[in-house]
Amino acid sequence: MRTRSGLPAVVAVSVALVAGCGDASGHARPDVPHPFGGAAHIPVAERRLFAAAEEELVADCMRGRGLRYLPQPPAEAAGPEETGAAVYGLIGPREARLHGYGMGERLVATPSSSGGAAMPVGANAAMRAAMTARERRAWDGALLGTPGREARIEVDGNVFTYAPDACVTRARQDLFGTDWDRLRVTAEAAVSAVAARVWRDPAMTAAVARWSECMAGKGHDLRAPAEARAVVDRALSGAAGGNRAGFAAALRLEHETAIADADCQCDSGIWEAVVSAQRAAERGTPATASAAVSSLRAARVKALEAARRITATAPPPTR
Incomplete structure (x- = not known):
């Protein structure tokens, strides 16, 4: 099931009534921004640019060590662009009717892999396979x-481990700066803390209770939006690799659940509650975390300029 073949026919759902909450409830759905104005969020287009620049820098680093590395094209993104609503598991009627939660689409579009994300791909994998065992280790x-020499960054229980002497690390630091990993981990922890405070906000608690009651009326016994996605995830995971009919049924469940979820979010006022609660939650962010978020934003702007320069002079990627 994890192939790039066409999606099962069940994905071609009706696109009627996809305009948004305003059509059903008489009021426009508010936009939900990423916490801190999106400073800790990197859109798909920027991620692809950064990935392309890092590949060039990795190749330069490997060349400096007398080794060959072929820059690879960035992987294609599957599913719709992430929005601020994704931080809270929110979904609008249009997204639900067109994509469900996007989980099935990503599953179908992502090739299965027996290795980790760090394993070489494409031409590098073939080149590595032709090496002797000693050459491959080097x-x-x-x-x-070097195995066993990893460095560790920990912020509020969030841990990031990296290899200081790796070319992939050197490339990342050359592009983003040596403090990028600490800033990113700190900013992501701050985003998670804001989201947690939003869910504890009394207005949000009341909105979620209304959502749960609405979902029960549609045949879904769920206490919170995260549970809806968990149900779908279990169904898709259980059907992946099985027969086509089972996977198609899981996709139908995804779309039916997502549509009910989106409609109930509109009716319960969850979107409005998030917008209000997020403003209050951001005001409670510690000064050190706020400073890290600001520094991350500045580092990202600088890295974008560098990435554009690097990719503008790079040769076409090797596939």
Whole structure:
């Protein structure tokens, strides 16, 4: 099931009545921004640009160590662009009717893999396979770092581990700066803390209770929006790799659940509650975390300028 073949016919759902909450409830649905104005969120287009620039920098680093590395094209993004609503598991009627939660689409569009994200792909995999065992160890060590020498960053229980001597690390630091990983982990922890405070807000608690009652009326016994996605995730995971009919049924469940979820979110006022609660939650962010978010924003702007320069002079990627 994890192929790039066409989606099962069930995905071609009706696109009627996809305009948004305003059509059903008489009021426009508010936009829900990422916490801190999106400073800790990198859109798909920027991620692809950064990935392309990092590949060029990895190749430069490997070349400096007398080794060959072929920059690879960035992976295609599956599903719709993430919005601020994704932080809270919110979904609008249009997205629900066109994509469900996007979970089935991503599953179908993502090839299965027996290795991790750090394993070389494409031409590099073929080149690595042709090496002797000794050459392969040297190449892997240069690219991914020396085993047992990992460094660790921990912020509020969030841990990021990296290899200081790896070319993938050197490339990331050359592009974003040596403090990028600490800033990113700190900013992501701040985003998670804001989202947690939003869910504890009394107005949000009341909106979720209304949502749960609405969902029960549609045949879904769920206490919170996250439970709706969890039900779908279990169904898709259980059907993936099985027969086509079972996977199609899981996709139908995804779309039916997502549409009910979106309609109940509109009717319960969850979107409005999030917007209000997020403003209050951001005001309670510690000064150190706010400073990290601001520094991350500045580092990202600088990295974008560098990435554009690097990719503008790079040769076409090797596939």
